[in-house]
Amino acid sequence: MAARIDHLTTSGVFTLDGGAWEVDNNVWIVGDDTEAIVIDAAHDPDAVTAALAGRRLTAIVCTHAHNDHVNAAPALAEATGAPILLHPDDRPLWELTHPGRAPDGELADGQTLTVAGTGLRVLHTPGHAPGAVCLYAPDLGTVFTGDTLFAGGPGATGRSFSDFPTIIASIRDRLLTLPPETVVRTGHGESTTVGAEAPHLREWIDRGH
Known part of the structure; x- marks a missing residue:
């Protein structure tokens, strides 16, 4: 069976730089009836476990x-x-968030993660955060962008560890070069496509200055 994409939304609080905001997060599960990976384990581990429905979880990708x-x-x-x-x-x-509990492995630009026979290529896309990555699954016609690219524009860069020119370069060079029909599955909110967002690059740059 080919890999499929399951989606759930979890809710909680985002904290950084002394602020706190209520947020809804997209959690993406890619796999088949046997195995899966989770992209962004947000807020509610029990809800994510329930969505896995007994499948073997091979990786939790951040x-x-x-x-x-x-x-x-x-x-x-x-x-x-x-x-x-x-x-x-x-x-x-x-x-x-997790002092004293290190991640179990590292993601690297160009690395391919495979689940249910489907490859997800890691794209290092700094800007929203220094180690931000997107996961491009050409066989599924989609890219999981976390908080790098949303429907309507780039992720926020007004807080610590972020940089606006860097996120624009990441989007321009790593995401808008993907096929225009590629579905952009984001960390918050609705999905979009590369083709829908590409015409706005100059507008984002002008707005950022």
């Missing part, structure tokens, strides 16, 4: 280490035995 994307990761790892994977440039952010 698109970046803001607390709302990783706060359920250790509990999910303990429940399932799956390793937590994070780009090493985001370790300082990770430590803010």
Whole structure:
């Protein structure tokens, strides 16, 4: 059976730089009836475990280490035995949420994760966070962008560990070069496509200055 994409939304609090905000997060599960990976274990490990429906979890992949994307990761790892994977440039952010509990493995640009016979290529896309990554699954016609690219624009860069010119370069060079029909599955909110977002690049750059 080919890999499929399951989706659930979890709710909780994002905290950084002394602020706190109520947020809804997209949790993406890619796999078949036997095995799966989770992209961004957010807020509610029990809800994620229930969505797995008994499948073997092979990895918990973090698109970046803001607390709302990783706060359920250790509990999910303990429940399932799956390793937590994070780009090493985001370790300082990770430590803010999980001091003393290191991720189990590192993500690297160009690396391919395979689940249910389907490859997901890691794209290092810093800007929203230093170690932010996207996961491109050409066989599924989709890219999981975390908080790098949303429907309507780039992720926020007004807080610690973020940089606007860097996120624009990441989107321009790593995401808008994908086929225009590629579905962009985001960390929050609705999905979009590369083709829908590409025409707005100049507008985002002008708005950022």
